[in-house]
Amino acid sequence: MAPSVSDDSRNVTDFVVKKGNGIKGLAETGLQNVPKQYIQPLEERMDMQNIVTHEFIPIIDMSKGDDLKVGKAICDAAEKWGFFQVINHGVPIEVLENVKEATNRFFGLPAEEKMKYTPKNSGTLNVRYGTSFVPKAESSLEWKDYLSLFYTSEEEASAFWPKECNEQALEYMKASEVTIGRILDALMKGLNVTDIDAKKSSMLMGSKRINFNYYPKCPNPELTVGVGRHSDISTITVLLQDDIGGLYVRGIDGKGWIHVPPVTDSLVINVGDALQIMSNGRYKSIEHRVVANGSKNRISVPIFVNPKPKDMIGPLPEVLEKGEKPIYRTVLYNEYAKHFFNKAHDGKKTIDFALI
Ligand SMILES: O=C(O)CCC(=O)C(=O)O
Numbered sequence: 144m145a146p147s148v149s150d151d152s153r154n155v156t157d158f159v160v161k162k163g164n165g166i167k168g169l170a171e172t173g174l175q176n177v178p179k180q181y182i183q184p185l186e187e188r189m190d191m192q193n194i195v196t197h198e199f200i201p202i203i204d205m206s207k208g209d210d211l212k213v214g215k216a217i218c219d220a221a222e223k224w225g226f227f228q229v230i231n232h233g234v235p236i237e238v239l240e241n242v243k244e245a246t247n248r249f250f251g252l253p254a255e256e257k258m259k260y261t262p263k264n265s266g267t268l269n270v271r272y273g274t275s276f277v278p279k280a281e282s283s284l285e286w287k288d289y290l291s292l293f294y295t296s297e298e299e300a301s302a303f304w305p306k307e308c309n310e311q312a313l314e315y316m317k318a319s320e321v322t323i324g325r326i327l328d329a330l331m332k333g334l335n336v337t338d339i340d341a342k343k344s345s346m347l348m349g350s351k352r353i354n355f356n357y358y359p360k361c362p363n364p365e366l367t368v369g370v371g372r373h374s375d376i377s378t379i380t381v382l383l384q385d386d387i388g389g390l391y392v393r394g395i396d397g398k399g400w401i402h403v404p405p406v407t408d409s410l411v412i413n414v415g416d417a418l419q420i421m422s423n424g425r426y427k428s429i430e431h432r433v434v435a436n437g438s439k440n441r442i443s444v445p446i447f448v449n450p451k452p453k454d455m456i457g458p459l460p461e462v463l464e465k466g467e468k469p470i471y472r473t474v475l476y477n478e479y480a481k482h483f484f485n486k487a488h489d490g491k492k493t494i495d496f497a498l499i
């Protein structure tokens with residue numbers, strides 16, 4: 144029988160965060176109302192009046208037309224929307240299905256098993272099972288559990304990543320390499336960068352993190368959030384979502400929110416802050432959020448393609464060569480990442496850290 148948890152702040156935090164049951168464990172107790180620490184202030188709740196239904200982020204068929212045509216569609220989407228979906232992207236559908244199955248397998252484990260993957264217990268900071276975003280820094284929690292895996296080597300992944308999902312995660316990361324390379328190549332060509340040398344390659348895709356997100360069904364979805372407003376700090380993010388929906392991105396000029404509808408066998412691609420900085424603001428790292436769902440559990444699996452932690456990132460020389468003024472300073476990527484992970488989600492504010 145599911146344990147009962149009274150709506151006492153300490154009890155809830157203890158059960159969800161400390162005992163590792165996650166919000167999934169809490170949702171499965173059959174509670175009728177979200178506990179008070181999950182109630183977001185009014186301004187952070189999704190206002191249905193604010194949803195834009197006449198605009199759509201582009202869907203790009205990566206098999207249609209030559210590289211030039213696909214590349215142009217990618218650059219246009221990255222400039223205008225910062226978000227797009229790709230179909231016929233080359234990642235085998237079976238690999239995507241396996242990752243989704245592995246996600247459900249991992250979150251289906253008992254709390255004691257999942258607890259082995261908290262940073263304290265896992266023996267490495269590169270493996271992190273957790274809930275919400277940064278519970279210690281948040282005044283309201285997010286209705287989400289996650290497993291976050293920072294890739295350093297196959298050996299480390301085999302030794303430390305949970306066996307319920309390590310092979311599928313590695314397979315997905317490997318199978319998406321060509322697609323990621325094509326997208327980044329196109330985006331660089333759009334900035335007049337034709338030679339991606341070792342330094343640039345490291346800045347663009349020197350490290351990767353894969354997250355498994357689990358958003359349990361929620362009794363009061365309108366009061367809480369799955370993920371609060373934020374932009375990613377990646378160069379690009381490749382996101383696999385299931386067929387539930389709930390991801391919303393900021394519309395053009397910051398107006399309203401546009402749904403990213405699940406499209407069978409697609410991947411969602413978005414520009415992150417690191418690429419916005421390198422492109423001196425040409426490619427947009429757009430604010431996005433996930434709503435909670437009142438009737439279904441949802442999963443998503445983003446791969447964050449990042450610079451290496453020790454890379455210095457700033458506007459690329461090719462972007463500035465015609466006299467364009469840099470808007471961003473050059474920052475150590477690790478400092479930028481620390482800044483992001485030490486606070487609650489706060490929309491587009493993270494990038495101010497790099498503003499000149
Ligand atoms: O679950 C999603 O659709 C998006 C999750 C997200 O924005 C993130 O993990 O950064």
Ligand SMILES: [Fe+2]
Nearest residue numbers: 373374375431
């Ligand atoms: Fe995100």
